[in-house]
Amino acid sequence: MKPILIRSVTILHPASKFNNKLADVLIKDGKIAGLSDKIIAKDDVVVIDGKGKYLSPGFLDLNANFGEPGFETKEDLISGAAAAIAGGFTGVAIQPSTNPVIHSKSEVSYIVNRTKDFITDVYPVGSISHNREGKDLAELYDMRLSGAIAFSDGTRPVTDSGLMSRALLYAKGFDGLVFSFPEDSSIAGKGKMNEGTVSTYLGMKGIPALAEEVHISRDLYLAEYNDCPIHFSTISSAGSVDLIRKAKKKGLKVSCDVAAHHLTLTDEALTEFDSNYKVKPPLRASSDVLALLKGIKDGTIDAIVSQHTPHEIEFKEVEFEIASFGIIGLQTVLPLLVKAGLPPENIVEKLAIKPREILNLPVPSFEEGEDANLVLFDLDSEWIFDNTTNRSKASNSPFFNQSLKGKVFLACNKAQVFNNF
Missing domain, CATH: 2.30.40.10 (Urease, subunit C, domain 1)
Structure with missing residues (x-):
């Protein structure tokens, strides 16, 4: 060059x-x-x-979904990395929602070796449980040795409290970090959007913010009991911000992120039943958006992510009820933060500095x-x-x-x- x-x-x-x-x-x-x-x-x-x-230092995304291996028709490593660099992300942590699941050193090594020459650093996130089934712990330490940057079951919440407790304690032994996707499935049920005035108006089953907040409360207790760090992925409600703010003041080792689209969109966008607005966690009310923005400014929310979730056309251009959750987001994070009114210093902190600190990676030096x-x-x-x-x-x-x-x-x-x- x-x-x-x-x-x-x-x-x-x-x-x-x-x-x-x-x-x-x-x-x-x-x-x-x-x-x-x-x-x-x-x-x-x-x-x-x-x-x-x-x-600024290159951005780093803590939450993106690529399809490879197994779902290359959604997104392969090459196309996903291309979208990432176009969005300014020189690093991206990819979720284990693949087939096979990233749950052993084989899958981690495959991704590390496949992407070593890419302009974007691709960091595999290993699954917490084997096959993301929430029953048995995956090979956390082996995956860490092979290059896994953290551990998560993606958008499948770990419902078994004992399993989550063991994962936190085990990862603590080798300075590993567990990502929690907070959703109490028994409360969320088969909801398709935020539970509130709009869901009532549309006659659609809702996912209450309570489902997220109950799960966060549980995992905060587990993290405190085991004296372990924990990171919450894509929080979306005012109550969640409040819980994490109090936990930080209490001295718990907790961090969290929010998806960029949750900072500009509300559940009112769903009145036309456009499945491209169907995400999980769901778009919340305007009061939640304001609380999230306040959480960013006061440091409660550490990072902003894309939650990039690509789907083939047949998974989205269908009835809203059966459409898959998720949108692509790697190239739209910066414009959404501009729309949300974040100053450039805030953008760099949440996209480039804090994500690396969370993952214990060095911030590129100028x-x-x-x-x-x-x-x-x-x-x-x-x-x-x-x-x-x-x-x-x-x-x-x-x-x-x-x-x-x-x-x-x-x-x-x-x-x-x-x-x-």
């Missing part, structure tokens, strides 16, 4: 002396070769005007001689999310064929460059 000089760009990196300042950045041979107020361009350098744009793991973006440029810009195999998104504000222009990792000018 030719050397790249980004001129007069605003640096967003809390550990950099140039944080929130304008600087020139030179990238050469996959490393940051220069970072200063002014860099003289040479003839062989590609010069990029960074005015009005931001440069120092001369360090590997260039970064993303260049702005909050004002508009682009259309359609068949020409979509990098995923799937198109199940309520934002498809819409003009979105907030664009990733360039991303760099492992001496490779994604260029979207």
